[in-house]
Amino acid sequence: MSKPYTDVVITAPVSVPYVRFSERRPNYWLGRALGMLSEDSGLGPQDIDGLSVSSFTLGPDSAAALTQHFGMSPRWLSQEVTGGASGITALRKAARAVQMGDADIVACIAGDTNPKGGFEGLLDSFSSDMSAAVLPYGAGGPNVSFALITRAYMEKYGAVREDFGRLAVSQRNNALAYPHALMKKSLMLNQYMEAKPISSPLHLFDCVMPCAGAEGYLVMSKPKATSLGLPYAHIRATTEWHNAYANDDVQLRTGLAVDAQDLWTQSGVRVHDIDVVATYDDYPVISFMQLEDLGFCQKGEAAKFVYEHDLTVSGNFPHNTSGGQLSCGQAGAAGGFLGIVEIVRQLTGAALGGQVKGARLGLVSGFGIINYDKGLSCAAAILERGYD
Amino acid sequence: MIKLQVCTNCQTVHYPKRDICTACWQDALAWQPVSAQGKVSSYTDLHVSAKPEWADKLPVRIGLVKLEAGPNVLAFLEANIISNVSVVLTDKDGVFTAREQE
Structure with a gap:
């Protein structure tokens, strides 16, 4: 089991408001996240000695190139490649770097741009397996891969579209209070059901809207955060897996199932202690799998769980409280940061939308890189509101 | 039959295209007819x-x-x-x- 994260905290959650399309470079969006981190913390380019970058659209640039774009001279640098899991994988690395003294303050940022027609180009450069084995079949991209997963899940566990709809509807309710959500209108279950088909059984409201934007946070020692007057959250436990269960015929479980028990043991808390949850919701079925694999319910029973719980901010299982990607939009790799940024806000009493009253313990999980038939990366973290 | 990459060392069949065998890490992949x-x-x-x-x-x-x-x-x-x-x-x-x- 991993060693504890001693005296390392996550702080200064920032969101660069999303826009549907942008002709700016990703460098702009990532740079704005740094600017907001600076505004929140009072720290400048000279103060931050670690940088972690997650982005799909950097093109010829890398995290190393960005140090020059951003006028930084960090002594620790990381480029996250796990997409929807990158908010947590970035935290894991940054926290250890701070804990071991390789960096004092790490800025973790994720962002992407989205020019008109940009999503099509992104698909072509996503992965060699996607190009060779998915795109020749109608160029549906990830919608096809996730439609196949969703259908298999429904057939195996008896879930129906309404079950996924309840998740989407509750997240939209949450999003209505969150100022940066691109979806501003309420969503009713009948609207979800009547939406146009994209790749059956997926319909419009099962799919995220590609957009431009960025998210970020800082990782530093607890004394540093205290001295800067920044509210923070502790890291109680984390996990991360890649290409787990490689021989499954269809992906009906994530790598989170491998050692969820260890995650809970390491955290010292139980499932019922968690006050607020964020799962990676590029499609509802993926949130279902994470809830199951993390032990919030038995395998195959997420539909029942969602039916029996209120997933809104004021409900008995607050989940994706800023609306998730299904309602905020998916700003590329920033989608992998949306959940962790929101959880830190909730735990520090700084929600931009609805606040979960008294939230002390939060869980965030991520899922990313649908290379071909399966999403390869997953990660989770249990965070706790700061204490002295 | 269709042609896919087969590892001549351990017989593992691969798709999509691979550069080394995912089972034994040898580079002995040959395009061969499979079921x-x-x-x-x-x-x-x-x-x-x-x-x-x-x-x-x-x-x-x-x-x-x-x-x-x-x-x-x-x-x-x-x-x-x-x-x-x-x-x-x-x-x-x-x-x-x-x-x-x-």
């Missing part, structure tokens, strides 16, 4: 494509097929094929189409 038979694990009717050239061909049915030879492949499915149907694949320039086994 074209498999079973549909899941399927979807694609209604929306990211590419305009597909617009007038949609919807198309696409399946995830578990080959008897080992790998999972995507394939166009002939009409009305659903999950758990046994199929046989044909390969045209690396794009598979599945019809029901007789």
Whole structure:
């Protein structure tokens, strides 16, 4: 089991408001996240000695190139490649770097741009397996891969579209209070059901809207955060897996199932202690799998769980409280940061939308890189509101 | 039969294209005929494509097929094929189409 994260905290959650399309470079969006981190913390380019970058659209640039774009001279640098899991994988690395003294303050940022027609180009450069084995079949991209997963899940566990709809509807309710959500209108279950088909059984409201934007946070020692007057959250436990269960015929479980028990043991808390949850919701079925694999319910029973719980901010299982990607939009790799940024806000009493009253313990999980038939990366973290 | 990469060291069959064997890490991959038979694990009717050239061909049915030879492949499915149907694949320039086994 991993060693504890001693005296390392996550702080200064920032969101660069999303826009549907942008002709700016990703460098702009990532740079704005740094600017907001600076505004929140009072720290400048000279103060931050670690940088972690997650982005799909950097093109010829890398995290190393960005140090020059951003006028930084960090002594620790990381480029996250796990997409929807990158908010947590970035935290894991940054926290250890701070804990071991390789960096004092790490800025973790994720962002992407989205020019008109940009999503099509992104698909072509996503992965060699996607190009060779998915795109020749109608160029549906990830919608096809996730439609196949969703259908298999429904057939195996008896879930129906309404079950996924309840998740989407509750997240939209949450999003209505969150100022940066691109979806501003309420969503009713009948609207979800009547939406146009994209790749059956997926319909419009099962799919995220590609957009431009960025998210970020800082990782530093607890004394540093205290001295800067920044509210923070502790890291109680984390996990991360890649290409787990490689021989499954269809992906009906994530790598989170491998050692969820260890995650809970390491955290010292139980499932019922968690006050607020964020799962990676590029499609509802993926949130279902994470809830199951993390032990919030038995395998195959997420539909029942969602039916029996209120997933809104004021409900008995607050989940994706800023609306998730299904309602905020998916700003590329920033989608992998949306959940962790929101959880830190909730735990520090700084929600931009609805606040979960008294939230002390939060869980965030991520899922990313649908290379071909399966999403390869997953990660989770249990965070706790700061204490002295 | 369809042609896929087979490891001449350990006989593992690969798809999509690999550069080393995923089971033994040797680079002894050869394109060899393998069984074209498999079973549909899941399927979807694609209604929306990211590419305009597909617009007038949609919807198309696409399946995830578990080959008897080992790998999972995507394939166009002939009409009305659903999950758990046994199929046989044909390969045209690396794009598979599945019809029901007789």
